[in-house]
Amino acid sequence: xxxxxxxxxxxxxxxxxxxxxxxxxxxxxxxxxxxxxxxxxxxxxxxxxxxxxxxxxxxxxxxxxxxxxxxxxxxxxxxxxxxxxxxxxxxxxxxxxxxxxxxxxxxxxxxxxxxxxxxxxxxxxxxxxxxxxxxxxxxxxxxxxxxxxxxxxxxxxxxxxxxxxxxxxxxxxxxxxxxxxxxxxxxxxxxxxx
Ligand code: ADP
Ligand code: MG
Ligand code: ZN
Numbered sequence: 001x002x003x004x005x006x007x008x009x010x011x012x013x014x015x016x017x018x019x020x021x022x023x024x025x026x027x028x029x030x031x032x033x034x035x036x037x038x039x040x041x042x043x044x045x046x047x048x049x050x051x052x053x054x055x056x057x058x059x060x061x062x063x064x065x066x067x068x069x070x071x072x073x074x075x076x077x078x079x080x081x082x083x084x085x086x087x088x089x090x091x092x093x094x095x096x097x098x099x100x101x102x103x104x105x106x107x108x109x110x111x112x113x114x115x116x117x118x119x120x121x122x123x124x125x126x127x128x129x130x131x132x133x134x135x136x137x138x139x140x141x142x143x144x145x146x147x148x149x150x151x152x153x154x155x156x157x158x159x160x161x162x163x164x165x166x167x168x169x170x171x172x173x174x175x176x177x178x179x180x181x182x183x184x185x186x187x188x189x190x191x192x193x194x
Contacts, residue, residue, distance in 0.1 A: 009110075010109060010111060010113045010114045010115060011110055011116070011141045011142065012106055012107070012118075012136070012139060012142070013030070013115070013116065013118070013141065013143075013144070014095075014119075014120070014136050014142070014143050015027055015117070015118070015119040015120075015144045015146065016120060016121070016122035016133060016137060016144070017121075017122065017145055017147060017148065017158070018121065018122075018123070018157055018158055018159050018160040018181050018182075019121065019148065019160045019179050020060055020157070020176075020181040021157070022059070022146050022148070023093075023119035023121075024058070024059040024060070024093055024119060025061060025063055026119065026144065026146065027057070027091055027093055027117060027119040028057065028059060028064075031065055031089070031091050031117070032065070034088070039088040039115075040085060040086070040087050040088045040089070041088065041089040041091060042068065042080060042083070042087045042089070042091070043057060043065060043067040043092075043093070044067060044068050044069075044070050044076050044090070044091070044092045045067045045070075046069070046071075046093075046097035046098060047069040047070060048097055049069075049094050049173055054069065055067060055068070055069060057093045067091075067093065072098065072099065072101070073098060073099070073101045073102050076105065077105065080109075086114070087114060088114065088115060089115045089116075089117065090106075090114055090115070090116050091116075091117045091118075092106075092116070092118040093119050093120075094120055094121075095118040095132065095133065096120040096124075096130040096131040096132070096133050097131065098132060099131070100132050102136070103135045103136060103139065106118065106136070107139060110141075118136060120133050120136070121133065121160065122137065123158075123159060124160070125159075125161060127159055127187065148181030149181060150181060150182050150183040150186050151180045151181055151182065151186075152180075152183075152189070153183060153185070153186055155183040155185075155186075157181035157183050157186075158183065158184060159181075160179050160180070160181065160182070161179065161180045161181075161182040161186070161187050162178060162179055163178055164190070
């Protein structure tokens with residue numbers, strides 16, 4: 001990663017994995033380091049995700065960083081166009097909730113020299129690729145796939161299990177009251193650990 005930075009080009013970094021795998025923590029860690037390096041950073045999150053806070057990104061371990069809630073990619077572009085000086089780094093949490101236009105948008109940012117770091121769910125609770133994530137993973141320069149701890153057996157969890165009483169829609173924003181991290185085996189079992 002540092003080597004790519006030294007080439008002075010933009011870069012697309014994607015942090016993916018199931019819920020509770022530390023995607024937001026890792027995004028916040030990279031953003032904090034960039035702040036120490038005096039980079040100008042702008043952080044977006046989808047307006048739909050107000051689970052913990054309206055304007056901050058908050059991890060399940062209560063780490064936080066200021067962010068701008070936006071509805072879509074034109075809203076991100078609008079924010080970036082308003083800046084006095086261009087951003088060095090654009091962070092985007094919960095990238096799976098944006099539509100496919102995010103792909104072209106972040107490619108444009110990276111091609112113009114901006115470091116883009118996105119975190120998002122690679123799979124929905126049915127194990128299917130989520131929103132623009134497959135395409136983002138394909139075009140990314142750096143991909144980090146993280147694992148949580150399976151709440152049933154303690155193995156590495158690559159999947160997000162939606163507790164049975166929840167809706168069937170792909171987008172349903174919730175946290176530990178609605179979802180569990182599970183390994184591939186336990187994700188196929190219809191039992192709750194509660
Ligand atoms: P993500 O953004 O991937 O949903 P967060 O960065 O918000 O994850 O939170 C990660 C934190 O969640 C962990 O550091 C840990 O404190 C907590 N956590 C709660 N349940 C689990 C679990 N089953 N596996 C791993 N971490 C968990
Ligand atoms: Mg998160
Ligand atoms: Zn398991």
